[in-house]
Amino acid sequence: EDQVTQSPEALRLQEGESSSLNCSYTVSGLRGLFWYRQDPGKGPEFLFTLYSAGEEKEKERLKATLTKKESFLHITAPKPEDSATYLCAVQAGWNTGNQFYFGTGTSLTVIP
């Protein structure tokens, strides 16, 4: 059974304190791994797509990496505006609907 697990569930950081969020997956035939940011009361906002092990993507203070079993979202010198829930999703196999399987997210709080 395809599964996506994110850890930790919640993370509190001081402003400037770098850390990483984890997304581990067990799927058959990974086609893509996606990271989203979700602010309270809003819809998920697309951040990155990773397609193969070894790939990395960067955007401002965020860097996403991918191995054969997990992905990390590294946050360097975070600011309070980085506070949000970060969601990971995988697309597996060649299903007709491009279906995503989502993790339950990591809630990040950055304290000034």
Next chain:
Amino acid sequence: NAGVTQTPKFRVLKTGQSMTLLCAQDMNHEYMYWYRQDPGMGLRLIHYSVGEGTTAKGEVPDGYNVSRLKKQNFLLGLESAAPSQTSVYFCASSYRQGAYEQYFGPGTRLTVT
């Protein structure tokens, strides 16, 4: 571009009432999706559509129906609402077949009493 829009933003229903949620996208995307998001459960796929006039079941389809009469619109219907359908509903769209990202709407918060 408005992206993906959803109406209404909030709704309260009584058990047994019906309603329709509307999703619209202006990105000319082929694929559209309806999800529900519940605490501790993550986003779960209800129904999806791979093109105008087509629909298919997702992970949690029971109690919901959908229609895609126009490429830009995807409707989610609840024929007889139940308290278990209290949730936040998100619509999403993606370009076409392939590993493409999905773009989400702002959500509809539905409470069934």
